[in-house]
Amino acid sequence: MKLAKEIGRISRLDRYKRPEKVKGAAKLDSNENFALDSEFIAKIAAEAARGADLREYPLDELGHLYGQLAKYIGISEKYIGVGSGSDQIIELLLATLAGRGSRAIVFVPTFSYFIDRCELNGIRVDEVPLGKDFELDARKFVRRAKKADLVYICSPNNPTGNQLDKKTVQYIIDSLRGKLILVDEAYADFAGYSLAREATRRDNVVVLRTLSKAFGLAGARVGYMVTNRKLAGAFKSTIQSPYPISTLSLTIATRVLERSAQVKKTIEEVKAERKRVFDRLAQVDGIKTYRSDANFLFIETGKRYRAIAKELEKEGIIVRLLGSAAGHSGCMRVAIGTREMNDRFLSCVERAVVA
Numbered sequence: 001m002k003l004a005k006e007i008g009r010i011s012r013l014d015r016y017k018r019p020e021k022v023k024g025a026a027k028l029d030s031n032e033n034f035a036l037d038s039e040f041i042a043k044i045a046a047e048a049a050r051g052a053d054l055r056e057y058p059l060d061e062l063g064h065l066y067g068q069l070a071k072y073i074g075i076s077e078k079y080i081g082v083g084s085g086s087d088q089i090i091e092l093l094l095a096t097l098a099g100r101g102s103r104a105i106v107f108v109p110t111f112s113y114f115i116d117r118c119e120l121n122g123i124r125v126d127e128v129p130l131g132k133d134f135e136l137d138a139r140k141f142v143r144r145a146k147k148a149d150l151v152y153i154c155s156p157n158n159p160t161g162n163q164l165d166k167k168t169v170q171y172i173i174d175s176l177r178g179k180l181i182l183v184d185e186a187y188a189d190f191a192g193y194s195l196a197r198e199a200t201r202r203d204n205v206v207v208l209r210t211l212s213k214a215f216g217l218a219g220a221r222v223g224y225m226v227t228n229r230k231l232a233g234a235f236k237s238t239i240q241s242p243y244p245i246s247t248l249s250l251t252i253a254t255r256v257l258e259r260s261a262q263v264k265k266t267i268e269e270v271k272a273e274r275k276r277v278f279d280r281l282a283q284v285d286g287i288k289t290y291r292s293d294a295n296f297l298f299i300e301t302g303k304r305y306r307a308i309a310k311e312l313e314k315e316g317i318i319v320r321l322l323g324s325a326a327g328h329s330g331c332m333r334v335a336i337g338t339r340e341m342n343d344r345f346l347s348c349v350e351r352a353v354v355a
């Protein structure tokens, strides 16, 4: 039976493993932004809850969010679409603009949710490995991409942290006209450049952004995309469901965006901490840390993996343990948290290595 076969196929697919919540632990495994003051967000959330009438569907609130997003990125709202996290926008674009039987190309390692989602939608994924220092052979990538319908570029890349040089990405985009190109900029607020403006001028490029990372709103589930006017219009009127984001999340997101000066200050603090943690780890024998343009670091710990993982567990610090990845051994992805969280993480690594 066709239905049973399809359910069987879906049950065998790789799936996103949701991290476990450990009470009291320092959570450095999901690239959230704990450097943003929790009181700042909690106060805005409480005010939003007091003012909301949840008996009504959200109407004006969506418009207010569009207005604030446009202001933050300096691009008219005609080019913007919003969703319940960028995860949901990815899902909608895959289902409507790619679909069963089409082909995607990605470099690896990259954001595994994207690959899983392609497979769920019956989209075949061609994986081009990144080089030793996570650089991309762009010519090879373009050559292989000629056979694809859909191209995914994570910029900065999760889990490696690096953002490919702007010229390289521009070359890929220039070489692949007519294919849908998704540039996932979930971490671009911490990086050197964004292609959002470029996407408004192209008929095939979508830049994906989110408030889950720099804006400290992972729990509110608000993502957005920037693309050409026609696709943004079709997305708003037809592709997106009428009420994808709750009144509470819309109001909270709008108010946090109104105070983006405070968020920008935190972004600078995170970037300074990223440098400090990187420099400290560079002093530790036997491990290698990779340059990052995001709010996390990719660390290759080799033989020290077990000892470091054990020490972190003992200290109640959760990081993303990746094991072997892309020819590197004992890999971990660790978010940059508050100075205090980062210090606790660094002490664990330093202790495990001398032990």
Ligand code: PMP
Residues within 6 Å of the ligand: 084, 085, 086, 087, 088, 111, 154, 158, 184, 186, 209, 210, 211, 212, 218, 221, 222, 223
């Ligand atoms: N893209 C990348 C590269 C991510 O790392 C994440 C979050 N893990 C997302 C998209 C999804 O973010 P959101 O919370 O907006 O769904």
